[in-house]
Amino acid sequence: MTVNDDVATLEEELPLMALPLDGWHREKGARMVGFAGYHMPIQYEGIMAEHGWTREHAGLFDVSHMGQIAFSGEGVDAALEALLPADIKGLKPFRQRYSMLMDADGGILDDLMVSRPGDGAFDGAAIYMVVNGATKYDDIGWMIEHLPDEVTMNHMDEQALLALQGPEAGEALASLIPGAADLFFMQSGLFAWRGAPLWISRSGYTGEDGFEISVPADSVTLLADALCALPQVKPIGLGARDSLRLEAGLPLYGHDLTPDVSAIGADLGFAIGKRRRAEGGFFGHGRVMRELSEGPVQRRVGLTIEGRLPAREGAPVLAGDKQVGTVTSGGFAPTVGAPIAMAWIDNDLATVGTALAIEVRGKRIAATVAPMPFVPHRYRRARA
Amino acid sequence: MSRYFTDEHEWIDVEGDIATVGITDYAQEQLGDIVFVELPDEGATFEKGDDAAVVESVKAASDVYAPIAGEVVETNGALEDEPALVNSDPEEDGWFFKLRIADAEELKGLMNEAAYKTFVASL
Numbered sequence: 001m002t003v004n005d006d007v008a009t010l011e012e013e014l015p016l017m018a019l020p021l022d023g024w025h026r027e028k029g030a031r032m033v034g035f036a037g038y039h040m041p042i043q044y045e046g047i048m049a050e051h052g053w054t055r056e057h058a059g060l061f062d063v064s065h066m067g068q069i070a071f072s073g074e075g076v077d078a079a080l081e082a083l084l085p086a087d088i089k090g091l092k093p094f095r096q097r098y099s100m101l102m103d104a105d106g107g108i109l110d111d112l113m114v115s116r117p118g119d120g121a122f123d124g125a126a127i128y129m130v131v132n133g134a135t136k137y138d139d140i141g142w143m144i145e146h147l148p149d150e151v152t153m154n155h156m157d158e159q160a161l162l163a164l165q166g167p168e169a170g171e172a173l174a175s176l177i178p179g180a181a182d183l184f185f186m187q188s189g190l191f192a193w194r195g196a197p198l199w200i201s202r203s204g205y206t207g208e209d210g211f212e213i214s215v216p217a218d219s220v221t222l223l224a225d226a227l228c229a230l231p232q233v234k235p236i237g238l239g240a241r242d243s244l245r246l247e248a249g250l251p252l253y254g255h256d257l258t259p260d261v262s263a264i265g266a267d268l269g270f271a272i273g274k275r276r277r278a279e280g281g282f283f284g285h286g287r288v289m290r291e292l293s294e295g296p297v298q299r300r301v302g303l304t305i306e307g308r309l310p311a312r313e314g315a316p317v318l319a320g321d322k323q324v325g326t327v328t329s330g331g332f333a334p335t336v337g338a339p340i341a342m343a344w345i346d347n348d349l350a351t352v353g354t355a356l357a358i359e360v361r362g363k364r365i366a367a368t369v370a371p372m373p374f375v376p377h378r379y380r381r382a383r384a
Numbered sequence: 385m386s387r388y389f390t391d392e393h394e395w396i397d398v399e400g401d402i403a404t405v406g407i408t409d410y411a412q413e414q415l416g417d418i419v420f421v422e423l424p425d426e427g428a429t430f431e432k433g434d435d436a437a438v439v440e441s442v443k444a445a446s447d448v449y450a451p452i453a454g455e456v457v458e459t460n461g462a463l464e465d466e467p468a469l470v471n472s473d474p475e476e477d478g479w480f481f482k483l484r485i486a487d488a489e490e491l492k493g494l495m496n497e498a499a500y501k502t503f504v505a506s507l
Contacts, residue, residue, distance in 0.1 A: 043416060046416055
């Protein structure tokens with residue numbers, strides 16, 4: 001047995017932890033699976049039904065496995081700009097940005113949301129960050145190593161996180177918290193609900209309008225009950241979360257993004273603004289600038305697939321008989337009504353309309369490079 | 385006609401030397417929404433335990449094994465257009481394929497309905 005096998009076995013044997021809504025999910029009939037070290041709901045009534053409900057009404061997702069971190073102390077903005085390619089100094093109170101942690105070679109360690117609290121939220125912290133559940137301890141370790149002593153990180157594992165997503169999310173949330181519906185996409189605010197402070201941002205991972213709500217763990221059951229008592233809202237599991245984000249063209253860390261790939265190849269250059277590109281001073285800047293001028297070796301693209309056979313992660317992408325890439329996410333897309341995939345393919349083939357093939361169990365299925373998102377985003381933006 | 389079950393959650397209806405094979409209600413419930421079924425070619429021959437079909441749910445692909453040895457004489461074409469038949473009617477219209485039984489002795493190792501129910505209850 002190799003060392004890697006030993007490590008894998010050890011990880012599998014670690015007991016899964018329970019999130020604050022564990023019992024609530026089971027009462028709602030969820031099928032629970034192990035994910036990111038926790039027992040989590042994969043589905044309630046079924047992935048197709050839950051996916052469709054979220055696209056038409058509003059779905060409530062428990063994403064309390066994600067890491068919520070508050071940063072405070074002198075020089076936080078400058079210190080974080082050394083780790084993130086985002087414009088932190090220019091981040092106004094109540095505003096949120098998508099960013100990522102990159103290593104010195106520009107490999108992506110995680111993707112994340114970073115925002116500037118206001119109204120004294122999170123004990124007056126200067127920055128609030130949400131990172132992926134499966135990577136949160138590695139992220140924290142990386143940041144402890146690279147942030148100066150003056151910066152304090154508070155991993156707020158006493159906070160739960162809910163996402164309310166779908167075209168009816170705004171009216172649903174407004175019936176409990178009237179002011180929340182005034183937020184625009186990527187704006188946040190502090191609200192009080194039955195004595196609990198809620199930090200609400202208008203954002204999500206489905207391509208739909210919606211909110212992410214940071215709530216103290218001791219209030220999350222009450223809030224989840226109040227939301228699911230609304231006619232627009234049903235609980236939605238991780239299965240539909242994955243099919244929704246795939247249709248929205250949003251990458252999933254650990255699959256579409258890894259330490260082997262860079263922001264430019266991943267089509268995440270939008271998260272690196274003009275000033276940061278020009279000034280640099282963050283891990284991975286060299287690779288970002290090189291790939292902006294020379295192009296990356298491979299790019300993340302969307303693929304539409306002919307027929308009904310889904311192509312899964314790991315399936316080789318072919319041009320003629322030559323492998324030119326690999327599927328990194330794939331499955332049946334309920335709203336599209338056909339299989340779709342994300343893949344990393346050679347840069348020269350990564351233009352919309354390129355005809356390729358995917359090998360699935362020895363068969364070749366026809367695939368075409370497609371624009372993403374596969375289903376249009378319906379964010380509530382500040383200006384049309 | 386006799387119905388047998390396997391611990392891989394397949395059912396087998398035997399009529400003469402022909403066995404009709406599908407997956408059980410428990411199996412479809414575990415798999416969730418089925419979006420594609422890859423059926424074997426007619427004329428293919430299997431040993432017991434060979435990969436015979438693949439069921440794709442929204443999330444994942446699962447193998448269906450040949451519960452006994454035999455030759456495929458017919459497949460359920462209705463599943464091509466409507467794979468969700470496996471969810472809505474797994475133990476009747478959602479059948480997968482029919483085998484000409486190579487060795488009827490292999491049926492003796494399979495469960496009857498009562499034994500299968502007990503097996504599922506133990507999971």
